[in-house]
Amino acid sequence: MKIVIIGGGAGGLTTASNIRKYDENAEITVITRDEHIAYSPCAIPYVLCGEVDCFEDIIMHKPEDYLEKDIKVITRAEVLEVSSIANKIKYSLIDKKDEPAEELSYDFLVIATGGTPFIPPVEGSELEGVFKIRTIKDGLKIREYAEKSSKAVVVGAGLIGLEIAYGLLNMGLDVTIIEMIPQVVPRSLDPDMASLVQKYVSKKGINVILGKSMDKIVGENHVKGIVLEDKIIEADMVIMATGVRPETKLAKMAGCNIGRWAIQVNEEMQTSIPNIYAVGDCVEVYDAITGHNTQSPLGTTAVRQGKIAAKNIAGIKAEFKPVLNSMVSKIGDLEFGAVGLTNAVALNNGIDVITGKSRALTKARYYPGAKRIDVKMICNLKGVIIGCQIIAEERVAERIDTMSLVIAKGMTCSELANMEFSYAPPVSMVIDPIILAAEDACDKLSNLNKNKEDKISF
Amino acid sequence: MKIVIIGGGAGGLTTASNIRKYDENAEITVITRDEHIAYSPCAIPYVLCGEVDCFEDIIMHKPEDYLEKDIKVITRAEVLEVSSIANKIKYSLIDKKDEPAEELSYDFLVIATGGTPFIPPVEGSELEGVFKIRTIKDGLKIREYAEKSSKAVVVGAGLIGLEIAYGLLNMGLDVTIIEMIPQVVPRSLDPDMASLVQKYVSKKGINVILGKSMDKIVGENHVKGIVLEDKIIEADMVIMATGVRPETKLAKMAGCNIGRWAIQVNEEMQTSIPNIYAVGDCVEVYDAITGHNTQSPLGTTAVRQGKIAAKNIAGIKAEFKPVLNSMVSKIGDLEFGAVGLTNAVALNNGIDVITGKSRALTKARYYPGAKRIDVKMICNLKGVIIGCQIIAEERVAERIDTMSLVIAKGMTCSELANMEFSYAPPVSMVIDPIILAAEDACDKLSNLNKNKEDKISF
Numbered sequence: 035m036k037i038v039i040i041g042g043g044a045g046g047l048t049t050a051s052n053i054r055k056y057d058e059n060a061e062i063t064v065i066t067r068d069e070h071i072a073y074s075p076c077a078i079p080y081v082l083c084g085e086v087d088c089f090e091d092i093i094m095h096k097p098e099d100y101l102e103k104d105i106k107v108i109t110r111a112e113v114l115e116v117s118s119i120a121n122k123i124k125y126s127l128i129d130k131k132d133e134p135a136e137e138l139s140y141d142f143l144v145i146a147t148g149g150t151p152f153i154p155p156v157e158g159s160e161l162e163g164v165f166k167i168r169t170i171k172d173g174l175k176i177r178e179y180a181e182k183s184s185k186a187v188v189v190g191a192g193l194i195g196l197e198i199a200y201g202l203l204n205m206g207l208d209v210t211i212i213e214m215i216p217q218v219v220p221r222s223l224d225p226d227m228a229s230l231v232q233k234y235v236s237k238k239g240i241n242v243i244l245g246k247s248m249d250k251i252v253g254e255n256h257v258k259g260i261v262l263e264d265k266i267i268e269a270d271m272v273i274m275a276t277g278v279r280p281e282t283k284l285a286k287m288a289g290c291n292i293g294r295w296a297i298q299v300n301e302e303m304q305t306s307i308p309n310i311y312a313v314g315d316c317v318e319v320y321d322a323i324t325g326h327n328t329q330s331p332l333g334t335t336a337v338r339q340g341k342i343a344a345k346n347i348a349g350i351k352a353e354f355k356p357v358l359n360s361m362v363s364k365i366g367d368l369e370f371g372a373v374g375l376t377n378a379v380a381l382n383n384g385i386d387v388i389t390g391k392s393r394a395l396t397k398a399r400y401y402p403g404a405k406r407i408d409v410k411m412i413c414n415l416k417g418v419i420i421g422c423q424i425i426a427e428e429r430v431a432e433r434i435d436t437m438s439l440v441i442a443k444g445m446t447c448s449e450l451a452n453m454e455f456s457y458a459p460p461v462s463m464v465i466d467p468i469i470l471a472a473e474d475a476c477d478k479l480s481n482l483n484k485n486k487e488d489k490i491s492f
Numbered sequence: 493m494k495i496v497i498i499g500g501g502a503g504g505l506t507t508a509s510n511i512r513k514y515d516e517n518a519e520i521t522v523i524t525r526d527e528h529i530a531y532s533p534c535a536i537p538y539v540l541c542g543e544v545d546c547f548e549d550i551i552m553h554k555p556e557d558y559l560e561k562d563i564k565v566i567t568r569a570e571v572l573e574v575s576s577i578a579n580k581i582k583y584s585l586i587d588k589k590d591e592p593a594e595e596l597s598y599d600f601l602v603i604a605t606g607g608t609p610f611i612p613p614v615e616g617s618e619l620e621g622v623f624k625i626r627t628i629k630d631g632l633k634i635r636e637y638a639e640k641s642s643k644a645v646v647v648g649a650g651l652i653g654l655e656i657a658y659g660l661l662n663m664g665l666d667v668t669i670i671e672m673i674p675q676v677v678p679r680s681l682d683p684d685m686a687s688l689v690q691k692y693v694s695k696k697g698i699n700v701i702l703g704k705s706m707d708k709i710v711g712e713n714h715v716k717g718i719v720l721e722d723k724i725i726e727a728d729m730v731i732m733a734t735g736v737r738p739e740t741k742l743a744k745m746a747g748c749n750i751g752r753w754a755i756q757v758n759e760e761m762q763t764s765i766p767n768i769y770a771v772g773d774c775v776e777v778y779d780a781i782t783g784h785n786t787q788s789p790l791g792t793t794a795v796r797q798g799k800i801a802a803k804n805i806a807g808i809k810a811e812f813k814p815v816l817n818s819m820v821s822k823i824g825d826l827e828f829g830a831v832g833l834t835n836a837v838a839l840n841n842g843i844d845v846i847t848g849k850s851r852a853l854t855k856a857r858y859y860p861g862a863k864r865i866d867v868k869m870i871c872n873l874k875g876v877i878i879g880c881q882i883i884a885e886e887r888v889a890e891r892i893d894t895m896s897l898v899i900a901k902g903m904t905c906s907e908l909a910n911m912e913f914s915y916a917p918p919v920s921m922v923i924d925p926i927i928l929a930a931e932d933a934c935d936k937l938s939n940l941n942k943n944k945e946d947k948i949s950f
Contacts, residue, residue, distance in 0.1 A: 074856060074917055074922065076915075076917055077856065077858070077859075077917045080859070080917055080918065085859070085860065085918065086858055086859060086860065086917070087860075091858040092856075092858050092917075094857065094858070332915065333915055333922050334912065334913060334914070334915045334922060334923075335912075337923060338912070355910060357912060358912050359912075360912050360913065360914040361916075362914040362915065362916045362919055362920070364916055364918040364919055369919060371914050373912075373914065398532060398535065398550075399552065400544055400549040400550050400552070401535075401538070401543070401544060402543065402544065402545075429887065429889070429890055430919070431887070431890075431914050431915075431916070431919040431920050432889075432890030432891050432893070432894060433893075434914045435890070435891075435894050435913045435914055435924070435926075436890060436893050436897060438911065438912050438913065438914070439894060439897045439898060439911065440897060442911065443897070443901045445901075452796065452813060453896065453897065453900065454792065454793075454796070454815060454816050454817075454818050454896050454900070455792060455818065455893045455896065456792070456818040456819055456820040456829050456831065456889050456892045456893055456896070457534075457790070457791055457792045457820065457889075458534060458819075458820045458821050458822055458889070459532055459535045459538055459550075460538060460822040461820055461827060461889040462889050464502065464532065464791050464792060464795055465792075465795060468893075
């Protein structure tokens with residue numbers, strides 16, 4: 035069985051390794067445009083900010099490591115053509131463009147082409163000093179340019195934008211981050227929770243400008259600044275953290291159906307063409323709560339999809355379930371995470387909600403080093419928890435995972451309020467902040483019901 | 493409505509505060525033998541080891557704080573008599589023993605008498621320098637004595653024993669801990685996981701002796717050492733951390749039914765006498781997995797029971813669910829926790845199991861400061877997860893909480909292996925250690941089933 039996988043990121047390589055796990059004879063080839071494979075793009079900002087020493091460190095594996103598993107990896111190769119009729123791809127090596135294209139035939143093709151940064155069509159975006167951020171190469175270029183710069187503007191205050199801004203700040207630059215929407219992390223956090231993150235990064239020294247759009251980038255040859263509502267902000271460099279678009283070109287060429295957001299796949303990660311599978315940022319998935327198709331551009335999603343695709347290709351039935359899009363990030367000492375729907379997204383989907391909140395501590399009140407923790411829980415009017423956001427200087431990620439389970443299992447705030455949580459003074463409060471937020475939600479729900487009854491009785 | 497609550501710990505005071513939440517007119521009196529109320533006995537070792545400054549710090553509330561909620565607290569008072577026919581108790585103040593006993597009548601009585609340390613009948617246990625550990629007073633005495641001592645023996649290597657041993661070590665003493673059973677933390681950890689904790693405390697400098705019983709304590713007037721299988725271990729002080737027995741004397745006096753372990757209560761925390769409730773370490777509960785009655789001497793259990801008792805007393809139906817006994821502790825930098833059944837307890841209950849294990853990291857592999865984490869997951873032969881133990885130098889407690897939910901919801905290892913977990917390089921691995929352990933359990937289960945099939949086909 036010949037398997038060709040296009041893409042050397044989390045999705046592609048997980049598929050490759052897992053196919054090998056089930057089938058020791060399969061001929062597996064991974065082909066990627068990138069020079070590096072098996073690195074975590076989410077780690078790039080942490081190299082910039084100096085927490086991780088160098089870009090080499092974040093590369094988990096080299097092509098040679100895969101050869102040991104008898105998986106062939108071709109790097110710096112551009113796939114030129116996919117023929118789903120002939121079951122062949124054509125590619126050329128980027129360093130040998132003059133040589134004739136090579137061919138690879140397949141029994142199964144896996145498209146794991148990921149995403150490409152979206153750069154909005156703005157005047158000046160072609161100037162020297164304007165950067166996108168996706169690959170290690172991008173990271174290296176940014177670092178090199180930042181070393182001789184003193185002022186940077188980051189466009190877009192999503193996760194990557196904030197992380198890069200903090201990285202550049204730590205490199206000693208004067209950093210401004212601008213965001214069209216009037217809050218940071220608009221995809222995952224509600225404004226009330228986002229404001230806590232914003233305050234933190236502002237306090238660290240990042241200049242945050244919200245609710246305003248950049249008009250243009252100015253400069254001659256190289257960047258000198260940006261124009262924002264007729265005001266000029268000086269800058270030596272501009273990082274466009276304006277999102278990533280699924281890379282669907284090859285899938286389209288193969289004739290795979292493309293949905294609203296990205297490549298359509300069924301629960302087995304199979305595209306509309308039976309022997310072509312797709313995984314990772316280039317596919318669209320279903321939201322576990324709304325049931326609508328959505329994107330899930332997360333490394334964890336790519337890994338989970340790669341496992342499912344590999345099983346199905348190897349003949350073992352497996353299904354990828356709708357997502358909750360649980361996320362976490364850490365900027366400086368601040369961890370923040372979210373799972374499920376925000377208040378805003380719930381309302382946009384016509385779901386009426388109540389929210390439970392708690393502000394508590396990460397250890398017993400008297401224990402030295404206890405940090406403040408904020409929890410927001412979103413429930414529908416039956417009390418079923420459909421979203422959660424948590425912010426603290428420690429112990430957020432695992433609480434988000436707990437909440438993922440709570441949401442996946444359809445638990446109500448009152449069921450959660452009665453759950454058992456572990457306790458020891460150095461690591462938790464006797465009543466967990468999650469329980470406190472669930473109790474708050476229960477109280478609000480019973481007040482709501484009481485008010486309804488009062489209204490009915492009048 | 494008059495409510496008398498005997499006991500000023502987590503169970504008693506939670507009941508008091510929560511009754512006030514639902515009933516602003518109730519006359520609530522809390523009566524306790526102790527001088528202090530509202531402190532966390534689990535924090536005492538952390539004061540000894542110097543992580544928390546002083547015993548004052550771990551007292552969360554004073555009697556005056558409760559007066560603000562119109563809850564009367566009587567400290568240093570011994571309840572002499574409970575009459576469930578007259579609905580009255582008699583008590584005397586410890587400092588005024590000569591005065592006639594006072595009386596309090598009640599509509600509802602709540603017994604939250606906790607537990608008392610169990611001291612095995614061993615020769616020499618009456619010597620000066622032998623201590624039990626339960627109250628702040630005990631903690632103060634131990635600290636004072638330790639300040640003029642150089643060698644200590646701690647008897648019992650459960651949680652409290654280990655924590656106290658580490659506390660004394662940090663005070664500069666030469667510490668030996670001895671445990672009859674051939675492992676540390678026998679109630680919560682299996683031997684393989686316990687050995688990791690043992691290695692850690694040994695490395696810190698505690699002398700650990702397992703599988704041996706103390707014959708006697710020797711000395712004249714004050715402790716000089718202990719005898720252990722004909723060998724003398726010198727010591728200036730001996731701490732008996734040999735467990736706690738539920739304090740059921742008053743409940744017996746009232747005529748409440750006592751079960752195998754402690755006071756029997758129904759799901760509403762009501763004893764066999766309708767207007768007497770009981771909560772905390774003095775009651776017995778049901779195990780969520782085996783269905784058998786068991787003990788749950790945990791602050792979190794006491795708090796959850798107090799809330800349930802308060803609701804029912806206030807006329808709001810609420811039920812306390814069977815327990816999973818989730819626990820966590822931190823000794824030095826090592827966190828360890830467990831929930832559900834150990835392998836050993838499962839086998840004792842006739843449940844055949846397979847175990848999934850993982851040894852991984854708490855952050856991305858390349859991220860500085862990543863710590864080793866060990867996870868052990870116990871599943872029945874249908875793959876349903878019934879227990880979990882986790883050890884690492886960070887981020888254990890919340891993972892235990894995640895596993896509590898997993899077990900409470902009856903999830904299988906294969907369901908868990910497909911769950912969504914959040915990821916960012918500074919806070920997690922792209923595949924969570926919990927997922928890795930679940931996958932290991934899945935593999936073992938499918939091997940087991942394959943072997944079965946092989947056997948059948950022969």
